[in-house]
Amino acid sequence: MKYIKLLMVLAVAVYTLNGCAGKVPDCSSSDTTKLVGQIFKSQLAKAGKTSMLQKIDFEVTNIKTLSYDKDADKYQCSADFKLTNTDNGQTRISPITYVSEKTKDNRQYVTVHGF
Numbered sequence: 001m002k003y004i005k006l007l008m009v010l011a012v013a014v015y016t017l018n019g020c021a022g023k024v025p026d027c028s029s030s031d032t033t034k035l036v037g038q039i040f041k042s043q044l045a046k047a048g049k050t051s052m053l054q055k056i057d058f059e060v061t062n063i064k065t066l067s068y069d070k071d072a073d074k075y076q077c078s079a080d081f082k083l084t085n086t087d088n089g090q091t092r093i094s095p096i097t098y099v100s101e102k103t104k105d106n107r108q109y110v111t112v113h114g115f
Contacts, residue, residue, distance in 0.1 A: 024102045026065065027077035032100045033060040035110040040081070043115050057084045066097075074101035081114065 025031040040058060044050055059082050066076040077098050084091045096114030103109050 028063040
């Protein structure tokens with residue numbers, strides 16, 4: 001769990017999803033929360049800790065929309081990132097914030113703060 005704590009203080013992670021048609025997905029959409037999870041997995045991989053993924057379950061909970069900018073089609077979000085160690089059942093909840101927006105070529109762009 002030390003490694004998880006270390007990862008939770010990383011400043012920013014970014015991931016893009018191809019083919020975001022129409023409006024950008026909101027804070028609680030499955031597309032957005034899946035990207036948040038993929039960003040977490042990516043950060044574990046960068047830290048050389050992919051084996052930890054077999055020992056933890058994670059989910060995005062208590063999702064809140066902080067703001068929505070109609071002109072930019074951009075959501076500011078907050079949530080809890082819940083990690084559960086599957087070996088011992090220990091749970092850690094960390095607050096995160098994230099942004100869901102579109103790039104000029106209509107791709108979803110998610111930035112996460114708090115990992």
